[in-house]
Amino acid sequence: MAERSMVVTRIEAGLDKLSDACLFLASCALVVLLVTFGWLVFGRYVLNVTPTWVEQLALVLVGYITFLGAAAGIHESSHLGVDMFRDMLGETPRAIVMIAVDIMLAIFGLVMLLAGIKLMRFGWDTLLPMLNVPEGVRTFSEVCCGALLLVFAGTRAVLSIINFREFASHTTIERF
Template sequence: MMPKFQAVTGGVLRAVDRTTDTLALTGLAAMVVVVSWQVFGRFVLSDSPPWAPETALVLLPWLGLLGVAIGVREHAHIGVTFVADRLPRRARTAVRWLTPALFLVFGIYLVVQGWQLTLLTMNSTLPATGLPTAVQYAPMPVAGVLVCVYSALQLLNVETGRGALATPEDGEEGEEESEARDDR
């Protein structure tokens, strides 16, 4: 990969990666708190808060779809590696190119359809929280953009996995150290 391209994209991608990870972890923590409060309220206080199930249902698609984007970034989709590992060498090479291409198509689908669905639901509100219904569908285009970015970079042979764009001052191993470790 060209060093200049790496320098230009590295900082931006690190920021996007950290933001995505932070949103996913914060959403997961919020989901645990909300569902725990709902269970506590129902079984201990005999009075479950009406906003809790709706809030959990809003958080769920955000967690799931951000997880899809992180999975594409990390090459962590189990079905893809399960199939690819059992193919002959030439077929594995084709799959390594085809996989990000198909994820790119999927990402474009998420952006287009998710955006349309988000716009369609913008004027209705959720009953318990009063939030626009669109908040449930907004993760589709957001995750779609992330999937498109990661897939396009992978098609350009840019490694997107955790630590691939780390700098020595980040305290993570850089690309050269990773390659040297893999060669051993």
């Protein structure tokens, strides 16, 4: 039992680091977004030359900020949700519902991953205007998010199923 607990602890620590990396990259993208918009304002109103590439870069960065932040939010269980009905259930039904939600999120992540790969491959030969990078760079954020959702929610579901008794007794306050 202690071995399993150590393995679970290491897995959770690894997923925490992966989530932190997502938030760090999203934060860096946000800083780059703010700096580029500062350059846009400076160029437009001080230099009287509008940098046209800022809009395209902003669209790419917003995708990464959104998708990486959403994946980290799934890992940290910080998304908005309607908990009233789930909280009205007893410990065991509540645990079953939470595991079912994680399984559905993992399936959604898998679908998002597969659709994102297809979309990324479709657009890889087309260049983004003004940036001259493949269109697939924009949709790669969707692929990353799908993979992260699959990993975060899928791992949580598997660990919850393996440790069901302990998980069911901890669902009243916070996730396992």
